[in-house]
Amino acid sequence: MDRHTATPQVDSLPGPRARKRVDYHHEFAARSTYVYEFVWDILEDAAGPFCTDADGNVLLDFTSHVGAAPLGYNNPKILDPMAEFELVDPLKIAGQDFYTTAGDPDSPEFPGPAELMDRLVDATSHYDMDTAFLSNSGAEAVENGIKICYDDTGGKYGITFEGAFHGRTLGALSLNRSKEVYRRKYPEIVGIHDAPFCDDTGCTPATCSCGFFAGDTSQLRRMLHPEKGYVNADEVAFLIMEPIQGEGGYRFPSDAFMQEVADLCAEHDILLVADEIQSGMGRTGKLWGADHYPIEPDVITAAKGLRVGATVAKKEVFPDEKSRLSSTWGAGAILDTMQGALTFDAIHEYDLLQNATDRGEQAKRRLREVDLPTVEDVRGLGLMLAVEFDSKERRNAVMDACLQRGLLTLGCGYKTLRLLPPLDVTEREIDLACEILVEAIGSVADAS
Numbered sequence: 001m002d003r004h005t006a007t008p009q010v011d012s013l014p015g016p017r018a019r020k021r022v023d024y025h026h027e028f029a030a031r032s033t034y035v036y037e038f039v040w041d042i043l044e045d046a047a048g049p050f051c052t053d054a055d056g057n058v059l060l061d062f063t064s065h066v067g068a069a070p071l072g073y074n075n076p077k078i079l080d081p082m083a084e085f086e087l088v089d090p091l092k093i094a095g096q097d098f099y100t101t102a103g104d105p106d107s108p109e110f111p112g113p114a115e116l117m118d119r120l121v122d123a124t125s126h127y128d129m130d131t132a133f134l135s136n137s138g139a140e141a142v143e144n145g146i147k148i149c150y151d152d153t154g155g156k157y158g159i160t161f162e163g164a165f166h167g168r169t170l171g172a173l174s175l176n177r178s179k180e181v182y183r184r185k186y187p188e189i190v191g192i193h194d195a196p197f198c199d200d201t202g203c204t205p206a207t208c209s210c211g212f213f214a215g216d217t218s219q220l221r222r223m224l225h226p227e228k229g230y231v232n233a234d235e236v237a238f239l240i241m242e243p244i245q246g247e248g249g250y251r252f253p254s255d256a257f258m259q260e261v262a263d264l265c266a267e268h269d270i271l272l273v274a275d276e277i278q279s280g281m282g283r284t285g286k287l288w289g290a291d292h293y294p295i296e297p298d299v300i301t302a303a304k305g306l307r308v309g310a311t312v313a314k315k316e317v318f319p320d321e322k323s324r325l326s327s328t329w330g331a332g333a334i335l336d337t338m339q340g341a342l343t344f345d346a347i348h349e350y351d352l353l354q355n356a357t358d359r360g361e362q363a364k365r366r367l368r369e370v371d372l373p374t375v376e377d378v379r380g381l382g383l384m385l386a387v388e389f390d391s392k393e394r395r396n397a398v399m400d401a402c403l404q405r406g407l408l409t410l411g412c413g414y415k416t417l418r419l420l421p422p423l424d425v426t427e428r429e430i431d432l433a434c435e436i437l438v439e440a441i442g443s444v445a446d447a448s
């Protein structure tokens, strides 16, 4: 498949083989999140954002597997170096109990866990971070992020934001304030307080409509006020935020909001954890979502595009004592760390931050120049792109109409559709996706 000429081709979706695979899968699978009956045929052609499904349909995938495949399918920038690696067994080592030579001076082309941590520290050096802990998933990166804050400060409280999503393990889900279904019936960490999250990039204390600023102060400042507040700031272990909320609806906050968060963290010595699991690894045109704002995180959590989980911070925030943090598979398999490190290399070598910025601007321009009465907002930073509709039903119908035309998209928030193309997406691919999306929106303009 040549991605420079490929176009989506859909016969029927899901076709008979896809349906059979899905049914077989669900014979054994516990109920989880499945967006579509889209079955990627791993033996068939796929390149960049194009892939072939189980029935031979060619799809334009603008989900990048929820950002976990940041360079799309079969990207030679990742695959070519990996193809040189002769498989060994075990590939998945007990990485926090043993070491390997992967990536050492004799094999720099096969970067291992140490090289991945080196790259992570380099990517966060502007926040003076110098230490990383590798884990297996985003939720674990968050769990370890808050654990080190509790340990470092001795505080018993945490602060999160309305609309937040930080994962599904018990600790991480205690921080969630998006859909109720995630937390229902599960016990939670005590002492987690929340504040409104700003979703208006132009918001100021004088014009605020998000509820964060009220009167002459902010909700957070009110919460932490030494006399009038209800949370003792000295006992706050961390404040955790997605610099740009993902699952909660691709919500982009204002500088004023971020400045107030940064000021309060500085005034009260509160550790600021930036959950970059969705907004990091170049997705927004900068390496981290936080890089767009006047904040200075103390801890960064990453996963998805990194292929493993990572908690990054200054050395002094991590516990000194052995065994406070550990995980058998921490750092995943040798191939995972290699992919993560090569992803960083590709971002730098091929100037993918600039590409993400340019292509994101192109997509917004293309969508905004069309009159789309059912669309309430087109927004985005880099390739973290969102289209908000007038109703949830409309959003769902548009996603389905896109799928039938061969474009894979995702939902988020209540009535928002999100687009996460690969970081090296081309001008032609953005045009193609926008064309399909506009046509799909037009086709369901009458849905209620």
Ligand SMILES: Cc1ncc(COP(=O)(O)O)c(C=O)c1O
Pocket: 137, 138, 139, 140, 142, 165, 166, 167, 168, 242, 246, 247, 275, 276, 277, 278, 279, 303, 304
């Ligand atoms: C911002 C954010 N934090 C944490 C997570 C949890 O990551 P994982 O599903 O790898 O546990 C996600 C997953 O979507 C996420 O978007």
